[in-house]
Amino acid sequence: xxTTRPCSPGDRGPESSGASGASEEGAPSTDAPVGxxxxxxxxxMPAQTETDAPVADADGAQGAGGRQTRRLTLQGESGVVPLAxxxxxxxxxxxxxxxxxxxxxxxxxxxxxxxxxxxxxxxCLHAEGPDELVLxxxxxxxxxxxxxxGTGQPAPRTPHRAGRxxxxxxxxxxxxxxxxxxxxxxxxxxxxxxAELGAPL
Numbered sequence: 207x208x209t210t211r212p213c214s215p216g217d218r219g220p221e222s223s224g225a226s227g228a229s230e231e232g233a234p235s236t237d238a239p240v241g242x243x244x245x246x247x248x249x250x251m252p253a254q255t256e257t258d259a260p261v262a263d264a265d266g267a268q269g270a271g272g273r274q275t276r277r278l279t280l281q282g283e284s285g286v287v288p289l290a291x292x293x294x295x296x297x298x299x300x301x302x303x304x305x306x307x308x309x310x311x312x313x314x315x316x317x318x319x320x321x322x323x324x325x326x327x328x329x330c331l332h333a334e335g336p337d338e339l340v341l342x343x344x345x346x347x348x349x350x351x352x353x354x355x356g357t358g359q360p361a362p363r364t365p366h367r368a369g370r371x372x373x374x375x376x377x378x379x380x381x382x383x384x385x386x387x388x389x390x391x392x393x394x395x396x397x398x399x400x401a402e403l404g405a406p407l
Contacts, residue, residue: 252289253279273344274301280326281337290326290339291319294350297341303406314406317382318348321401324375325352328399332358337396347384347402355396359388 255277278293280286298304298315306312322339329336333356340351360376379386379401386401 252283253277254293273342275343276341278339279337280339281335286330286336287323287326290322290336290352293339294319294322294341297343301343306406311406314403318350318403321379321382321403322350322352324378325350325399325401328352328360328375329354329356332356332360333396343405345405347404349400349402351398351400353396353398357396360399 255275276293276297278290280290283289295304298318303311303315303318306315326336326339329352333354336352336354338351338353340349340353342349342351383401383403386399389398389400390396391398
C-alpha cells in the first residue's frame with residue numbers, strides 16, 4: 207500500500223465500523239458517475255450542493271417521485287470519514303429515512319452510513335484520499351458515489367477471512383448493496399466507486 211496523501215487518524219471515524227484495512231484492488235466497470243464536481247466553498251468549509259427538487263434522469267425523464275442529489279467536496283479536508291457520515295446522516299433525515307420508525311428502517315439507514323464509511327476509508331487507504339461524495343436518492347434506492355484520483359481497482363479480498371484484520375471494506379459493500387462498481391472517465395485521472403442500496407420499505 208502506498209499513498210501520497212495519507213488521511214489523518216480521525217479519518218477512520220469514531221465507531222468501529224469494520225473499516226477496510228489491506229489493499230482491495232478487481233471489479234468490473236459499469237454505469238456512469240452522476241454530474242460534475244461541486245464548486246469549492248468560499249467559506250473554508252467543504253462545498254455542499256443539495257438538489258432536493260426532482261432531477262431529470264440522463265434521458266431527460268423524471269423518475270417516480272423525482273431524484274434528489276447531494277454533493278460534498280472532501281478533497282483537502284481532514285476527518286473525512288466522520289464528515290461524510292454526518293453529511294449522509296443529515297441527508298437521511300431530510301429524505302425521511304431517519305428517524306426510523308422500525309428496526310428494519312433503522313438497519314437500512316445504518317447500512318447506508320456503514321457503506322459510506324467503507325467507501326471513504328478505502329479512498330483514504332488506497333487512493334490518495336477522496337475528492338467528493340455524491341448521494342443520489344429516488345423512491346427505490348440510494349446511490350453512493352465516492353470519487354478519488356487513485357489508479358487501483360477495488361475488489362473484495364478473496365478468499366475473505368472474517369478473523370483476519372483488515373481487508374473487509376469491499377466485502378461489506380458487496381454484502382450490503384444491491385450493486386456496486388467503478389467508473390473511470392476518459393482523459394481524467396482517478397475513478398468513481400459507486401454503490402446502491404434499496405430504500406427501506
